[in-house]
Amino acid sequence: MVVSSSMIRFTRKMTNNFGQLRSIKTNSKMSQKIQNTTIWTEKLEILKPEQVKKIPMYRVMDENGNIYDSAKDPMIENETLRSMYKCMIQLNVMDKILYESQRQGRISFYMTSFGEEGTHLGSAVALSEEDLIYTQYRETGVLLWRGVTLQECINQCYGNNLDKAKGKQMPCHYGSKDKNFVTISSPLATQIPQAVGSAYAFKRNKSNKCCVVYFGEGAASEGDAHAAFNFAATLEVPLILFCRNNGYAISTPSEEQYRGDAIAGRALGYGISVIRVDGNDTLAVYDAMKLAREISISKECPILIEAMTYRMGHHSTSDDSSAYRSVEEVENWQKFSPMLRFRKYLESKNLWNEDQEKQCVEESKNNVLKAFGEAEKVNKPDWREMFTDVNWSMPNNLIKQREYLASHLEKYKEHYPLQNFKHS
Ligand SMILES: Cc1ncc(C[n+]2csc(CCOP(=O)(O)OP(=O)(O)O)c2C)c(N)n1
Ligand SMILES: [Mg+2]
Numbered sequence: 001m002v003v004s005s006s007m008i009r010f011t012r013k014m015t016n017n018f019g020q021l022r023s024i025k026t027n028s029k030m031s032q033k034i035q036n037t038t039i040w041t042e043k044l045e046i047l048k049p050e051q052v053k054k055i056p057m058y059r060v061m062d063e064n065g066n067i068y069d070s071a072k073d074p075m076i077e078n079e080t081l082r083s084m085y086k087c088m089i090q091l092n093v094m095d096k097i098l099y100e101s102q103r104q105g106r107i108s109f110y111m112t113s114f115g116e117e118g119t120h121l122g123s124a125v126a127l128s129e130e131d132l133i134y135t136q137y138r139e140t141g142v143l144l145w146r147g148v149t150l151q152e153c154i155n156q157c158y159g160n161n162l163d164k165a166k167g168k169q170m171p172c173h174y175g176s177k178d179k180n181f182v183t184i185s186s187p188l189a190t191q192i193p194q195a196v197g198s199a200y201a202f203k204r205n206k207s208n209k210c211c212v213v214y215f216g217e218g219a220a221s222e223g224d225a226h227a228a229f230n231f232a233a234t235l236e237v238p239l240i241l242f243c244r245n246n247g248y249a250i251s252t253p254s255e256e257q258y259r260g261d262a263i264a265g266r267a268l269g270y271g272i273s274v275i276r277v278d279g280n281d282t283l284a285v286y287d288a289m290k291l292a293r294e295i296s297i298s299k300e301c302p303i304l305i306e307a308m309t310y311r312m313g314h315h316s317t318s319d320d321s322s323a324y325r326s327v328e329e330v331e332n333w334q335k336f337s338p339m340l341r342f343r344k345y346l347e348s349k350n351l352w353n354e355d356q357e358k359q360c361v362e363e364s365k366n367n368v369l370k371a372f373g374e375a376e377k378v379n380k381p382d383w384r385e386m387f388t389d390v391n392w393s394m395p396n397n398l399i400k401q402r403e404y405l406a407s408h409l410e411k412y413k414e415h416y417p418l419q420n421f422k423h424s
Pocket of ligand 2: 249
């Protein structure tokens, strides 16, 4: 709305309330700003989304791991490059074994990250350990890079007595206070406004660190995502909104999820700066995150990174993606595999070879099987723990439910494997 100066004078006369006067002055500044930034036209036309320039996708290397412009090689230290690739292998092997273990009935559920390893490692390496991370559920590589151990992850998937959440969460809902990794929650997009709040606290405390929130392009359709984008933009918080656009929200392909220039295009509309990046190009993701982090902290502003990638696996163990996409489509994406590309880049620098590959896969398998064996030996938590640690003091309905369960188990104990549960 354009406010004229005579309107302001009139309103001023009507009130001598200091607070209202101050807001009128602000409005007048605002009207000045609107006047100064408005582009006037006498030509009546409808501006169509297709007329707006598409956001380009940043890339560093081709499918064979060759750098397009050698001056743009981020020159990550050799040891770090090797560790990144080893972490990708570890994640990949863990996913294969845990996926199978769900099929064998050992764990109840699992979600793999096949095809998205580049988004995890490229981004995690560019962060500081102090930065706070919120994730969705398909970012296990970020967690492993942070130093959360396989044993901790597998204990969580088992929901055994060593799981920090004592089996209250579904598998893959990890969290680690020590590693500044906020526990994952199932309802989509809830983490995004929470991350804005954390980033705002960092800003107020002049913490010189940022908050990063990962989410899928599907979650970006939730109301929470829109509210969070707007709060992040208007509060000007040091937050990196990292969207993994992997082409699907379970069975819904991205073409059916939104119009316009995807999630980055949407963020621009909220006044958030963006980078779109090839998510299967690990070096490009690294560059994007490094730059976004620097700017987000120094300029106190949110930045959205949209990493374009592809979910190679099924959505979860509860899904069969052959019902909604062809085998050819998935096979076609193999040639864009982020791991293959990164491996070729390492090989071109003589940092990796076939023997190292075999050895690393073998070691990774052993690591998972060992952690797996350990997790299976541990009892399930005391069943009473099902009712604790959620409310500060236990509400009456939960007290009643616990009493009911106690009497039920007492009566029918022979029907339950109570020997597998911890006794307190
Ligand atoms: C509020 C809410 N609605 C629906 C679901 C069910 N659900 C779980 S994952 C998912 C798809 C999310 O897709 P996306 O954000 O693209 O992540 P991706 O699985 O592709 O990594 C849906 C609809 C949920 N967990 N929470
Ligand atoms: Mg998705």
